[in-house]
Amino acid sequence: MSVAVFPRSAGVLLHPTSLPGPYGIGDFGPDAIKWIDTLVAMRQTWWQILPLGPTGAGNSPYQSFSAFAGNINLLSPELLYREGLIHKSLLDNIDFPHDRVEYRHVEPYKQYLLREAWNRFRGGKWSGAIRTAFEQYITENHDWLHDYASFTAIRAALGGASLQDWPTEIALRESVALASIEKELANEILMHKFGQFLFDQHWQAVRRYANDRGIKILGDAPIFIAADSADVWANPERFLLDADRRPTAVAGVPPDYFSPTGQHWGNPLYNWEQMKQSGYSWWTARIRRLLQQCDAVRLDHFRGFAAAWHIPAGENNALNGTWVPGPGRDLFDHLTASLGPLPLVAEDLGLITEDVHALRKSLGLPGMRVLQFALSGPDNPYWPHNYDPQTVVYTGTHDNDTTNGWYASLSDVNRWVLAEYLGRPVENPAWDLIRLAWASVAVIAIAPLQDLLELGSEARMNIPGIPEGNWQWRFRWGQLSPDRQERLANFTRIYNRLPTTASR
Numbered sequence: 001m002s003v004a005v006f007p008r009s010a011g012v013l014l015h016p017t018s019l020p021g022p023y024g025i026g027d028f029g030p031d032a033i034k035w036i037d038t039l040v041a042m043r044q045t046w047w048q049i050l051p052l053g054p055t056g057a058g059n060s061p062y063q064s065f066s067a068f069a070g071n072i073n074l075l076s077p078e079l080l081y082r083e084g085l086i087h088k089s090l091l092d093n094i095d096f097p098h099d100r101v102e103y104r105h106v107e108p109y110k111q112y113l114l115r116e117a118w119n120r121f122r123g124g125k126w127s128g129a130i131r132t133a134f135e136q137y138i139t140e141n142h143d144w145l146h147d148y149a150s151f152t153a154i155r156a157a158l159g160g161a162s163l164q165d166w167p168t169e170i171a172l173r174e175s176v177a178l179a180s181i182e183k184e185l186a187n188e189i190l191m192h193k194f195g196q197f198l199f200d201q202h203w204q205a206v207r208r209y210a211n212d213r214g215i216k217i218l219g220d221a222p223i224f225i226a227a228d229s230a231d232v233w234a235n236p237e238r239f240l241l242d243a244d245r246r247p248t249a250v251a252g253v254p255p256d257y258f259s260p261t262g263q264h265w266g267n268p269l270y271n272w273e274q275m276k277q278s279g280y281s282w283w284t285a286r287i288r289r290l291l292q293q294c295d296a297v298r299l300d301h302f303r304g305f306a307a308a309w310h311i312p313a314g315e316n317n318a319l320n321g322t323w324v325p326g327p328g329r330d331l332f333d334h335l336t337a338s339l340g341p342l343p344l345v346a347e348d349l350g351l352i353t354e355d356v357h358a359l360r361k362s363l364g365l366p367g368m369r370v371l372q373f374a375l376s377g378p379d380n381p382y383w384p385h386n387y388d389p390q391t392v393v394y395t396g397t398h399d400n401d402t403t404n405g406w407y408a409s410l411s412d413v414n415r416w417v418l419a420e421y422l423g424r425p426v427e428n429p430a431w432d433l434i435r436l437a438w439a440s441v442a443v444i445a446i447a448p449l450q451d452l453l454e455l456g457s458e459a460r461m462n463i464p465g466i467p468e469g470n471w472q473w474r475f476r477w478g479q480l481s482p483d484r485q486e487r488l489a490n491f492t493r494i495y496n497r498l499p500t501t502a503s504r
Contacts, residue, residue, distance in 0.1 A: 003336075003364045004296070004343035006443050010497040011046025011218065012039065012488075013398065013448040015061070015461070016074055017101055018474045024096030024106040026474060028202040029076030036210045038480065043489040045499045047210060048218040048446055050398060052203070052293065054152075056229070058467045059103045062222045062300065063267075065152065066230045067286050068144040070199035073103075073110045079202055085117035100472040117198065118191040137197045143285060144230075149192035150178075151230035153185040162228040164246055171245055173233070203293065211295070214499045218345070218446075219294030221286070223301040224251045224267035231282075232268055238275060238282055239268040249310040252318035253301075256350050259465045262309075262318025269310060272327045280327070280334040287335055287342070296343035298392075302367075303348060303356040305331060332363050345392050345444075349373075366390040366443060370397060371433045372406050374421075375414045383421070384440035393442035395433040395451045398461040402450040403430040405457030430454045431487070438495040445497060452488060453479045 019026025019035055026032070039047055053064030054071045061071075080086045090113060096105065121134075138145060151163075158166060169177035182189060207217055225231045225239075227247055232239055240248050247268040254262045275282065290297050299305075304326055311321040336342055346360045348367040360367055369391050374382035387393065395403050407415070407429035419426050426432055430451040437445040450459040453475065462470040492498055 004341045007500050008443055008497055009045035010438060010445045010492050011044050011048055013048040013446050015050040020475060020477055022094050023077050024109060025073055025101045027074050027076040028206050029078045032206045033209055036213060036215055039215050040213050042485050043492045043498055046216055046218045051220045051222055056226045059471045063226045065226065066148045067225055068289050069148045069196055072114055072195045072199055073106055075110060075198055076202055077113055080113060080117050085120050086113055098476060099474055101474060114195045118194050121194060134197050138193055145193055145196060147234035148230040149189045150182055151233050152192045153188035154181060157185055163233050216295035218296050218298060219290055220298045220300060221290055223304045224265065227266065227268050235282060238271055240271055241268060247313050249313055251308060252311050253309050253350060254318055254321060263465055264311060264318045269308060280331050283331060284335055284338045288339060296345065298345045298347055300347050302346035302360065303352055306356045306359045328359055329362060366392050369393045371436055372396050372400050375417050384436055387440055387442050389441045389443055391442040392444040392446060393437045393440050395437055395447045399464050401457050401460050402455050403433050404454055405460060435491060438491045438497060449475060452484055
């Protein structure tokens with residue numbers, strides 16, 4: 001297998017939903033551009049994001065309605081107005097919170113904007129060139145776009161009912177029933193295709209701006225797909241489902257650092273035998289799509305490719321499960337044969353067995369290390385002195401508390417252990433861990449923006465195992481002071497992680 005080689009570099013983790021802005025949620029508008037300029041000023045190479053798909057249960061980007069589609073909540077109202085697709089009045093008298101995302105208010109607003117944009121477009125408000133581009137987009141993305149748009153339109157027409165609660169003839173895609181409802185919802189289906197067209201237009205403009213300035217996007221691929229998704233509806237044979245399209249077993253992990261009863265994710269599991277028979281065509285299309293959106297991809301829950309925790313469908317927690325082998329190297333050999341060298345990072349956190357380490361090493365992929373996991377003996381693999389250079393180190397991830405929140409919860413003994421490792425008293429937990437990460441031999445060092453801002457637990461992005469109240473945090477520009485920007489730029493220079501792009 002051929003993999004991409006990463007330069008020694010650094011970056012910041014920030015999901016676009018956390019960007020500032022007046023419209024209730026971060027988006028691909030002016031604040032995304034300002035954020036890229038800020039990364040340049042801080043001498044960073046990577047902007048790491050979370051999955052960009054349309055969010056489902058709990059607003060989690062890891063429970064998406066599609067492995068291919070984009071989240072229209074990220075559409076920029078300002079760009080839609082500049083493009084002549086909505087009236088300026090829709091930007092006025094907006095009163096959303098600025099420090100958190102209130103999804104119950106944001107989603108109806110963004111859906112309304114999409115409908116208004118579609119009505120204007122359909123009414124002839126855009127040029128023929130754009131119409132041609134939209135038609136070409138439909139053609140180029142036909143393998144997933146129609147199924148996603150139909151799924152979304154049908155789901156809305158059914159009052160937001162989950163796939164498992166749809167009328168049987170539609171859930172099973174019986175030809176007469178499917179043709180009838182798609183005819184009835186033809187305009188809605190086209191509108192959702194248009195939404196995906198706009199999403200790609202806006203995101204690709206952001207990505208080009210970033211790449212032109214030497215900033216690369218590190219994306220994220222959840223290994224599993226939501227049961228309530230266009231992928232399961234359109235490709236049931238690729239998943240372990242019963243005759244009614246319900247999972248026979250679901251994904252999760254056994255008890256771990258985050259939960260004493262494990263994590264019960266509820267995602268359907270893959271039918272890897274069928275995937276192999278089709279030459280892993282679905283996975284090839286998925287990774288191709290991700291690499292059209294990002295410069296590199298973090299493979300979430302990499303251990304699932306070696307073996308996944310299969311929980312019987314009727315269980316309420318993850319205690320009673322079984323490890324079942326995954327596709328292993330065979331999948332990645334097929335991907336490389338189709339796509340060439342793969343710029344992938346393996347998320348190998350949690351309960352990792354030797355077969356997982358062996359798979360990652362055989363593929364030549366960098367793994368992950370989180371400094372917050374390092375507080376034990378000197379042989380702990382998360383201490384920097386134990387790193388292999390083929391590593392991406394984090395102070396924490398979206399699933400961890402912020403570093404200041406984490407430190408506040410530590411025992412006196414663990415605070416002493418950290419001070420002993422630093423060789424001095426802990427002065428600033430967040431920046432002390434950032435320095436450790438940047439100084440390490442790991443090829444890439446990443447810190448969540450919350451750590452640069454020295455924020456506490458109130459700024460945490462996600463608490464695993466808690467279904468509601470996550471993914472809401474947003475920052476304000478005033479928090480990212482010039483001295484913090486200069487401090488990160490200085491660390492990046494001192495520890496030889498400066499961008500290699502000549503123009504910078």
